[in-house]
Amino acid sequence: MSSASIVLPEGFENLSQYGAWAISRDEDRIAKRLETPFEEVVAFYDAVIDQVYEAMQYLSTRPVNNPSIDDINLVNILKSMAEIANAVEIYHQGPIPDAGDLRGYVSRIDRDLVGSDLNE
Amino acid sequence: MTIVESQRPSELDVMKDVKRWSRRNPELGNGPLSTDRFISPEWFERERTELFAKTWINLGSVRDLEGPNSFFTRDLVVLDKQILVTMDADGEVRSFHNVCSHRGMKLMWEDRGACPRAFVCRFHGWAYEKDGRCVSVPDEIEFHFKDRSEIGLVPITTAVWNGFIFVTFSEETPDDLVTHLGPLGEKFESFPYDILELDYRYDIAERANWKVAIDAQNEIYHVPMLAPVHRFLSQGAFASNDDGYTRLNDFSRLGLHTRYTSISESYEETRFSNAVAKGNPAWGAEQLLPLVDPFEFHVLFPNMVMSFFGNMMFTYNFWPQDESNVVWEIRLHFPAAKTLADLVSREFSAKRFRDLLCEDKSGHEAIQRGCESGARPYIFLGDQEVQIRAFHRSVDDYLEGIRNV
Numbered sequence: 001m002s003s004a005s006i007v008l009p010e011g012f013e014n015l016s017q018y019g020a021w022a023i024s025r026d027e028d029r030i031a032k033r034l035e036t037p038f039e040e041v042v043a044f045y046d047a048v049i050d051q052v053y054e055a056m057q058y059l060s061t062r063p064v065n066n067p068s069i070d071d072i073n074l075v076n077i078l079k080s081m082a083e084i085a086n087a088v089e090i091y092h093q094g095p096i097p098d099a100g101d102l103r104g105y106v107s108r109i110d111r112d113l114v115g116s117d118l119n120e
Numbered sequence: 121m122t123i124v125e126s127q128r129p130s131e132l133d134v135m136k137d138v139k140r141w142s143r144r145n146p147e148l149g150n151g152p153l154s155t156d157r158f159i160s161p162e163w164f165e166r167e168r169t170e171l172f173a174k175t176w177i178n179l180g181s182v183r184d185l186e187g188p189n190s191f192f193t194r195d196l197v198v199l200d201k202q203i204l205v206t207m208d209a210d211g212e213v214r215s216f217h218n219v220c221s222h223r224g225m226k227l228m229w230e231d232r233g234a235c236p237r238a239f240v241c242r243f244h245g246w247a248y249e250k251d252g253r254c255v256s257v258p259d260e261i262e263f264h265f266k267d268r269s270e271i272g273l274v275p276i277t278t279a280v281w282n283g284f285i286f287v288t289f290s291e292e293t294p295d296d297l298v299t300h301l302g303p304l305g306e307k308f309e310s311f312p313y314d315i316l317e318l319d320y321r322y323d324i325a326e327r328a329n330w331k332v333a334i335d336a337q338n339e340i341y342h343v344p345m346l347a348p349v350h351r352f353l354s355q356g357a358f359a360s361n362d363d364g365y366t367r368l369n370d371f372s373r374l375g376l377h378t379r380y381t382s383i384s385e386s387y388e389e390t391r392f393s394n395a396v397a398k399g400n401p402a403w404g405a406e407q408l409l410p411l412v413d414p415f416e417f418h419v420l421f422p423n424m425v426m427s428f429f430g431n432m433m434f435t436y437n438f439w440p441q442d443e444s445n446v447v448w449e450i451r452l453h454f455p456a457a458k459t460l461a462d463l464v465s466r467e468f469s470a471k472r473f474r475d476l477l478c479e480d481k482s483g484h485e486a487i488q489r490g491c492e493s494g495a496r497p498y499i500f501l502g503d504q505e506v507q508i509r510a511f512h513r514s515v516d517d518y519l520e521g522i523r524n525v
Contacts (some may be wrong), residue, residue, distance in 0.1 A: 049391055056399025059461035067460055075460050078396075082468040085392040086475045090348050099347065100324065100481035105474050107320040113463075 007070045008077075012055060015077060018044060022076040024112040029083040030102050034094050038087075045088045048081055072113045134369050135361045141371050141506035148509045152498035155491040157512070158329040164443035170519045171422055172198045176279070176286045176300045178424045178437060179205060182213065183283065183318035183453070184232065189250070191239075192232035193218050198440045199289060203276060204228050206235065208250045213280050215287050216273035221254060222246045227273070239273075248273050281305065283313040295523065302375025304418060308426075316433055320452040320470045322477075328484040330423060330440040331515070332491070333448055336484050337436065338419055338511060340366040340382055341504045347479035349472065356387025358415065371506055376421035376514045378507045384415065396468050402458075403465035404431040419507070421514050431455060432469055444488055450477060 006019035021044055023029045033041065055074055062071055087094050096102060133140065142150050157163050177196070184192050184205075191206045204218035204227060220227045220241040227241055227248070238247035238255055247256035252273035257263060265271055277288045279297040286297050298305055326333060336342070343366055344354035354360065359367045359382045371380045389397070397404070417427040425436035437449040452470050457463050491499075501509050517523075 045392075049395070052392060052395035053399040056396055056461045056464060059464060060400045060402065060459045062460040064457050064460060064463065071460055075463055078464040079467045081392060082396075082464065082471045085390065085468065086349055086472060089390040089392060090352050096475055096478050097348070098479075098482055100478045102475075102478060104324060105322050105478055107322060107470075109319060109321050111319075 006073045008073055009058060009068075009070045011058070012051065012074055015048060015051065015074075018047065018077060019073075021080040022073040023080055024072075024076055026110045027103075027106040029080050030106060032080065033083050033087060034102060036094070038094050041084050041094060042088055045081065045084060048077065052078065052081065067113055075113060129370060134359070134367050139503045141368065142503050145371075145373065145506060145510070148506065148513055152500050153509070153512060154498050155496070157515075158332050158488065158491045159443060161443050164329075164440070166519055167440070167515075168198055170521075171515065172289075172440070174288075174290045174292070175422055175518065176288045176295075176297055177422075178420065179203065179215070179285045179287055180437070180451075181284045181313070181318070181435075182207070182280070183316075183451075184285075185213075186232070186234060189235045190233065191228065191235055191250075193228050193230065196439075201276075201289065202226055203287065204239070204273070205278075205285060206250045213278060213285055214251060215276040215278040215285075216252050217276060219274070220246050221271040221273065222257075246271075282308060282311045300376070301420075302377070304374040304377040304379070304420060307374065307379075315455055316453040317456050318451055319454050319466060320450075320474075322448075322450040322474065324448040324450065324477075324481060325441075326446050326448055326481055326484050327444060328446055328488040329444055329491075330438040330446040331512070332487050333438050333446050333484045334419065334423070334425070334436075334511065335508045336480060336487065337425060338378075338417070338508050339505045340368075341502065342483075346483060349476045349479055352390075353476070356385040358382040358384065360385075366504065368504060368506075371510075373510050374418070376518070378419045378510045378514075379416060380507045381416045393468065393472075396465055400459070400461040400465050403462050404469075406431065406455075417507075419511050421511075422518070429473075430469075432473070434473070444492070448481075448484075 004019040005016045006022050008016050021032065023032055055078060059071070059075065067075070091097065142148070179194055180192070185207045188207055188209050188211055191204060194203045194205070196203055202218040204216045205213065206216070207213050218227050219225070220243065222241065222244055225241050225243040227239055229242070235250055238249060240247045245256070245258045246254060249255050252275055254268045254271045257268065279286050281297055281301060340358045343350045343358060344360070344364055345351070354364070354366065359369050361367055366382065368380045369383050372378070415429050418425065420426050423438045423440070427434050431454060433453040435451045435453070439447040439449060441447060452473065454466050454469070457466055
């Protein structure tokens with residue numbers, strides 16, 4: 001697992017150690033949810049959850065076009081939170097019990113913030 | 121825009137008036153439903169020849185194209201057809217058999233893309249325009265046809281309704297698409313599809329009959345029971361009575377199609393959901409459509425679902441492969457994101473929904489096994505599953521040649 005430090009907008013620098021969760025592609029976020037030991041998933045959630053409200057307020061002032069790299073990193077951390085939120089808050093485990101394999105649920109349309117492309 | 125709704129039934133009626141929908145739709149009966157329809161190869165063959173070969177079939181929408189001068193292809197397994205859908209520079213959508221006129225080779229092998237200068241067959245280089253005209257035949261002098269106009273791509277009857285692309289292979293004169301859509305089409309006549317983006321698409325192969333999958337989606341009775349995210353949402357995402365059982369707020373048959381609604385109530389969301397919503401209240405504050413109820417679910421006969429939940433529109437296309445296999449195609453549409461926060465809000469809506477549908481998959485497959493086991497030759501439907509009864513009535517009528525549009 002990469003522990004690369006990342007740049008983040010002012011006020012969110014304390015999350016810079018979570019570079020491994022600043023993931024741009026849907027397929028990779030799903031893999032991260034499933035492959036990370038669940039205690040580490042919960043630790044990431046716990047580290048970020050109290051700042052989600054402020055992060056959303058900040059990002060709601062930032063237009064979608066031409067985002068800066070620090071804004072992109074913050075969005076991608078929050079997208080990883082969106083990926084694992086049900087796992088932590090509802091399932092209490094990474095995979096969905098008695099269900100399909102999430103790896104089969106990669107969106108064929110995967111526009112990330114660097115560019116837009118179709119993941120087919 | 122004008123979307124006219126019948127007056128919504130009163131809350132009290134909906135909650136207290138048991139077996140309400142059966143009494144209001146006596147023509148649907150209340151008996152059990154035979155399982156043959158889910159497992160029998162003969163039944164499936166009738167659906168192929170009497171239903172899919174004759175009706176209108178939705179292939180997706182203009183959002184599956186990249187704009188003018190683009191195309192997508194589709195293998196329509198249920199009818200053994202390969203289809204090439206094109207949009208020309210003027211936005212005109214056409215469909216053709218994706219088959220080279222020369223020797224029957226599959227013409228375009230890509231799923232989608234920008235139109236090349238010509239659609240060129242990889243076998244011998246025969247080339248076609250976006251309107252299907254054959255424009256080039258290598259070594260043409262060695263062929264015996266009189267004129268290239270004889271060897272264009274074979275067109276398929278195509279119609280576009282509010283951006284949704286439909287085809288029909290009917291050899292008889294089919295009902296036109298507007299007639300087929302009937303009251304459902306009227307309801308969405310001015311539907312503002314152009315304000316929506318196609319943001320997510322999942323293609324899920326399941327070992328289940330296509331109608332098993334539709335039926336399992338076409339009710340909310342299961343929501344309080346089936347699985348964790350279902351149970352979580354049953355706290356209030358759908359109307360429930362005092363015992364916690366979901367209730368349809370409205371149900372109607374719209375020609376061949378059906379509609380049901382359920383009204384969300386307030387409930388305690390998760391920490392993440394609350395933080396996302398409160399930090400970005402602009403997203404989803406505006407309901408997508410001026411619908412009476414925020415959750416509306418339509419089965420667009422025979423194999424499509426068009427549904428609205430808050431500011432999301434989701435569509436399903438259930439593609440029969442054989443009597444016991446289906447590909448469930450799921451598309452999520454949202455209004456365009458304006459801010460970076462909107463991208464996060466949208467992502468969470470999609471992920472919550474995706475987990476919900478992932479919970480459903482194993483159920484669809486288990487139902488198929490249960491029906492195939494022959495334990496019982498029929499299944500039961502309650503009043504809160506009246507829309508499933510109506511769907512099967514439409515299928516049965518169609519197979520019998522009754523066009524109840």
